[in-house]
Amino acid sequence: MRWMEAVGPLPRPGWRALLLDAALAAVLGLICFQTATDDVSVPRPPVLPLGLPEVAKAPGSAFGALILVFVMCAPLALRRRYPLAVLWATMAASSLVLVTGGADQPDLYPCVVLACLVGVYSAAAHSPYRFAALATVPLAAVLVTVLRELMLITVPADYLPFVLLAPLVAAAGGYHVWRRRLGEDRQRLAAEARAQEHALRDAVAGERARIARELHDVVTHHVSVMVIQSGAARAVLGTEPEQAREALLAVEGTGRSALTELRTVMGLLAETASDGPEEPQPGLDAVPELVARMREAGVPVRLTVAGEQRPVTSGIGLAAYRVVQEALTNMVRHAPGAAATVVVEYTPQALRVEVGNTAARSPAAAGRTGGRGLIGLRERLALYGGTLRTGALPGDGYRVEALIPLEAA
Template sequence: MWTADVILAVVLAACTVGTALRQGDAGMVVPPGKVPLFQGPVPVPVPPPPPAGWVPDLGPVGHLEPWQLVLAALTALPLAARRRYPLTAFGAVIVTTLLFNQRLGAGDTTVYTFLSCVVAAYSAAVYSPHRLRALAGVLTGAALIATFSEENFPYVTPGVVPFLLLAGVGLGANATHVWKQRVHALEVRQEAATRLALDSERARIARELHDIVTHNVSVMVIQAGAARKVMDAAPDRAREALLAVEAGGRTALAELRQVMGLLTPSDEDPGIGTNAETGADLAPQPNLSQVPALVGRVRATGVPVELTVTGSPVPLPAGVGLTAYRVVQEALTNTVKHAAGATVRVVLEHTPDALHVVVTDTGGTASASAGTGTGRGLTGLRERVSLHGGTLRAGGRPTGGYRVDAVLPTEGYRVDAVLPTGEPS
């Protein structure tokens, strides 16, 4: 398209300059208003033969100044940028056309200057993203051309009519093609945006399911293994472990119902997202106020966990509270899965502008059933924390064990979450 526009601009400029040169060589200008539209060929007066030895003085360039030839070329050359800068190209063509025709007068060049104006106006109307500006510009340009129609409107002969008709058909076909291309491009962008939204939502759901299922199932596996080992020797302890497995399963089901309730339209199944027996809404998603309960459940599996809360708690949005909860949950889950026998310390440090969540363990023997981690949990945590403007660092400690350190900004947040308070437990 860029090549076609350059060729069009150069051809029209060459035609305008060549016609101007011929008009200057003839030494005459067709008087305005003397030849009506669609008249036959304009008679050109034949000058008397020059005397012998006479040499004509053609002036600088065929009775035309060089700046006039430059102005003639500029009536069409701006069309090279008619798609990229349609309004600018249209304004340049209109201004140079008016100046050139005022200086040179009406003649054969008006055919090409008028055609350049038509192409520029078409480009402004079709390619400009600013519809109101394009409409105002085209109307203003048309008014200027009409005001000085004697110098700017071409003298149409019957031989030019088919050319004008074919040019109109070509412009209309090109306009239709351009609109189809724009519609197709818009559809492609919408499909890409839809796919991006779906991928983001899938990633968010995967993070939620990972946090919910991995933690609760890990705790259930540990409790079930403990119950199996002490079932014969200590039935009471086995019974307590099985009750913990049941409680973990119920918690996992409740949180899974919450996620499914967010995914399913409310008019499909009123049971989704509510308690099947009572019909009451499930509890809201966890936040910092439920961290002590989370620590207690992990401690009940036999993992020594210490929780420390320092500083003055700052009210947090539900999203930030949920993120802090998930950081603690993922760190404890990794300890249960990969560091059996380790001691864990959870620190929630409240400062005036941030919440620091630090979970460390002393390391231990990897669980035989743990397998190799995929790293998805920590990747999801980093995305969660960065979504709220925070940072997360995770890695091994020089003295052994593992450390997860998250910083969540809290400055300027309003009250919409209940935070745990009290002395270290």
């Protein structure tokens, strides 16, 4: 039925809210108990209408007072968990109390009205069944009027306007609270959506930066080496064709290596998995091959591995490899003819990678240098808690040193 459609799930109050509701029900029940056991001067009629049982018995009856407290106030302990059911139960219990005991105990009217007001407010403020909760209030007012006309309940004329209007005011207040909470929920959901969107944009930007770093490291290194090799081949092409042929073969090998690494990096952009196995990313075990490739290109490089070697994660291995690759690439571009020394040192706490080079023997080609490679290295090392230090050496050389923490063995 449409009038029983919910606009959301039932509320899930925390244990603090449940304790507060239980305390409210207990306080209201204590008030009703005290009121029901007070002596009254109005005599009780011998026969109740429609043969209804006596719930609130003679004045001073503790048993009737306990039943009164239970049927009218106990449901209020769950007013936020099951607000609509509590409203109906409270109204039904209040009607029973008025029919069976309201004639000789008029002091019960404020307690009955207060219990109903709490139920009405709770349903209007917390129930997801909006139409049923709001429609119950005017229907209850009509029911009270009909029962009073049929002489089934006795509501003094002084109380009647309050009994009819107070629930409407409580419903309006509860509806206002529900609308305000709904607006706050919408604002919270919108803020969460914006935060999720920002996080997604940041993740995309981070992924783009990571791919840009990979492309920079691969392209600049291999292209720089190929430039050196092709230049050497050009220099000896007329006089030493065999040596020129070896240089061109080295260019071809460097180009193939570059294509392999580029395919690996570009595979990061693929949305679906490739059909064949992907080439693994280089690590520390690929440093000797990198040094050998530089030597074949005519760059004097010496590799030293110190300390007790132990396995490292693929991410740390790739970061260390990129440090060596970027440092050697920068040396080729900015210090032509220089010699390099690569040191890979394993310590109990960290992995140290140092690349130093001597002064350039010939002037570097003029061109724009953006420094993107070193910035990318710092960001890459920062992911693993590492640091990068760069600076000039005595004698116009240059040094790049990376320190990456390792877990204790």
